[in-house]
Amino acid sequence: MTPHTLTPAVARRGSSAQPRVALVRPKKPLRWITTAAVAAAVVGLHAVAIEGTDFKPELLVDGWQGMAAFIGDAFPPDLSWEKTLKPGLEATLVTLWIGLLGTTLSVPFALLLAALAAENTSPHRLVYQVARAILSFFRAVPDIVFALIFVTAVGLGPFAGVLALICHNTGVMGKLWAESMEEIDAGPQEALRTAGANRIQQVANATLPMVVPQFVGLLLYRFDVNVRSSLVLGLVGAGGIGLLINQSIKSFQFDSMLTHILIVLVLIIVVDQFSAWIRRRLAA
Amino acid sequence: MPRAGQGPLLSVQGLRKSFNGRTVLQGVDFSVAAGELVAFLGANGSGKSTTLRCVMGITSPDSGSISIDDTALENLQGRELQQTRQRMAMIFQKIHLVPRRTALDNVCAGALSRIPTVRSLSPLLFPADVQQEALDCLDRVGLADRAFDRVGRLSGGQQQRVAVARALCQRADVVLADEPVSALDPHAAEQVMALLRELAHSEGLAVAAVLHQPDLALRYADRSIGLLQGSMTFDLPSPEVTAEHLDTLYAPDRIASDTIVSDRTQAA
16 A cells, blocks of 8 residues: 555545655654753753752651741731731731833833843943943842842842842843844835934834733733742842731731731732733733 | 936846745846836746845845836945935835824825934924925825824825825835735725825836736736746736736636536535
């Protein structure tokens, strides 16, 4: 039997003989070698990583009582209004405000740097490189490091957290925005260039209005991330609910800690739903 | 813009261009008079679009002379060159408007070269006289009633007419259209072609359009130019273009497709 019985036209015509077009897949012998090599490399890397992180599941099995005791101490959560709930909710609001200001106040810097760091809007190759370098720096330094630096200047408290988020978020959002501008259809910008518009006019009247939906989507995503980051910033003294969680752990009040964590859970869900809702409205 | 010269509004001589050693244009000469619609015909890769892009300055030609109103662009520099170039406007196959902005704001963008940079940062800052002029331009393409609709909500044909209005708002008197109707349905294509012809005939614009549909070219264009592998094969008043002329342009494709058809027939 011939191996080429797949051609439907031949089958329909009922001609059982040789098909007109032979089905021969081009042979690529190298593909198997490449696949095998990649698989071996991935397995090897994992072996090294397991070794490097002291990854020992048996420890987890042996030490389960410690965990159970810790969680047992936390239950039931402390729901007393004056002692736990009220300060928790107030601190949660502070966390939210840190995330909000850290996001919105970084917009002007991120916008400027993004426009300078996108190939299709940057005025000059040198400016492009410098802007990229600045964004890389702000991205590479973790927000928690920025927070520690600002604490030395403005003292412990939410303000240091806001400043830290502005710095880090400028780097991340500037990079994301620059990339979304580079991916946008270049046609409208070219059309305005042929009409004699200068570079700033092209960007303001073609590129930027084209990327508004992507920009807003990324802004909401960053707001979401920044609210969660501001929790961690609270742990190093930048105020908010993170600070309270840290304090309740240090004073062994695990039932208060659980309450705070539950409040945080609600906050995260609300912020996530809110930004998903806005993004859906934008897409429609 | 008032005419200065007596010759054709747009005149192109000896246009040559090659990309990485592959010759795309080997000496193209043509002219377009004020009040004339000229169509460029040819198969894919024949150099039609490259011709327009070279004239427009989007692609720089290897050699050749481009004159507008008897002024050769190669003799101009700086501000003068820019001002003369702005007498040409381009219409694109993919329209290239900003869908999220209104038709009026898109048309105003044609006038950006006349607006100070600070007043062009947002449509809210566009000068009132520019906005009025843009509305008049939309009126000339029959879309004044859609001025405040977002372009993304308009049909393809309407969008292309907004793009024509943008060219008008640029105050161009030479309009180069690169496959202006290829993305449109037949009815919208007829409308846009009729508009381009009317702008040429009644407003005295010089219009050159690259077209993929010979029948549209022959019905709407005053003159048709055939391009084959970067050379002009004919430059005739449209009524004088015959089926043989067109066959030479698309012949290589036709021979190839004939072969396939006869092959299939034999097999069946």
